[in-house]
Amino acid sequence: MKLLRLSFFSLAILLLFSCEKKSEECKLDQEILDQNIDLEITRLEDEFFQAETSEDFEFLIEKYPDFAEGYLGRSLYASPDSLISELLAIHQDSAMNVLYDSVKVNFQDITDIETDLENAFKYIKHxxxxxxxxxxxxxxxxxxxxxxxxxxxxxxGLDYYLPPTHSFQPDLPRYMAERYDRPYIVPMIVTALSSQFNQINPQDNTMLAEMIYYGKAYHFTKAIMPCTSDQYIIGYTEEEIAECYANEEYIWAHFVENELLYETNPFDITKYIGEAPFTDAISTKAPGRLGRWLGWNIVDDYQFNQDVTLPELMDNANAEEIFRQSGYRPRPQN
Incomplete structure (x- = not known):
């Protein structure tokens, strides 16, 4: 493994490699975009911060019962008055008001988010x-x-997606907080929605199953948002993506030589799949979640080589079959 550690992120290799997974020109399908769907984003932060009295909040709770229950947890409170009292306290909190002012400035216009989300929903519906x-x-x-x-x-929660340079930031490790920015909002939503269609075998507890699950999720997001940069889907910088491809052979060799694909120890799986600033088993300069990135490449190859549709791919719960039929091999470097 010394060779792998020494060669990872060689600048000479990096300069030879393009940052994007696919270089072909992107174009959205106009036939898909011509669908009519009913989407409206409701700015509840405005309505709730413009409320001033108990009666105002009571009206909003009744106006948006799904939000009151699914987000505010109305049924968890001893009485409606308890929830209203908490909302009033939040409304009167000076720090929350400053945060609200920041959100108003940075998200005064969310037309771009609404357009991207509408297009994504049309693709999913297709x-x-x-x-x-x-x-x-x-x-x-x-x-x-x-x-x-x-x-x-x-x-x-728009406050999570304020610019990274803003004085207000979520209490997250830096390597995660950097992904909480405006361009990540819709890809995050689409990746989360992929779980509705991503079939799994609950008896398969291997590293490979985890890799394929996330690979399918990222493949889904790229198919639904084909013009979105890979960095906003997986949360790597362009440089990290380029470096991963430049060292793909070494990454794959590490998984093969250490017999990781069929590992079932949750601790070992987390080292390659879970959130982390780096994958230290490979290199302290290698980004975290490399197992997910590798799974994405395997799934891409499976879809390409087997020519399956997106619904067929997402419906396939057999991670072993996807891997075997993918014909996956690391991309050779020139």
């Missing part, structure tokens, strides 16, 4: 006609939640 368009709300979470998804509702 591939999965049974998909029901959820209600979409934005809110000020006080850094309590970034995204909440239920079967019928999506809530976006």
């Amino acid at each position: 591939y999965f006609p049974e998909f029901q368009i959820p209600k979409v709300y934005t809110f000020l979470s006080g850094f309590n939640s970034d995204l909440i998804l239920t079967e019928d509702m999506i809530v976006i």
Whole structure:
């Protein structure tokens, strides 16, 4: 493994490699975009911060019962008055008001988010006609939640996605906080929605099963948002993506030589799949979650070589079959 550690992120190799997974020109399918869907993003942070009295909050709770239950947890409170009292306290909190002002400035216009989300929903609806368009709300979470998804509702905590240079930041490790920025919002939502269609075998507890699961999720997001940069899907920088491809042979050799594909120890799986600043078993300069990135490449090769549709891919719960039929090999470097 010394060779692998020494060669990882060689600048000479990096300069030879393009940052993007696919270089072909991207173009959205106009036939898909011509669909009519009913999507409206409701700016609840405005409505709740413009409320002033108990009666105002009571009205909003009744106006948005799905939000009141699915996000605020109305049924968990001893009485409606308890929830209203908490909302009033939040409304009167000076720090929350400053945070709200920042959100108003940075997200005054969310047309780009609405357009990307509408296009993504149209693509999902094209591939999965049974998909029901959820209600979409934005809110000020006080850094309590970034995204909440239920079967019928999506809530976006806009404060999580303030610019990385903003004085208010979520309490997250830096390597994760850097992914909480405006361009990541819709890809994060689409990746989360992929779980509705991503079939798994609950008896398969191998590293390979985890790799394929995330590979299918990222492949789904790229298929639904084909013009979105890979960095906003997997959360690597362009440089990290380039470096991963430049060292793909070494990464794959590490997995093969250490017999990791069929590893079932949760601790070992987490080292390659879980959130981390780097994959230290390979190199302290290698980004975390390399097992997910490798799984994405395997799934891409499977879809290409077997020519399966997106619904067929997502419906396949057999990780071993996807791997065997992918014909995956690391991309040779020139």
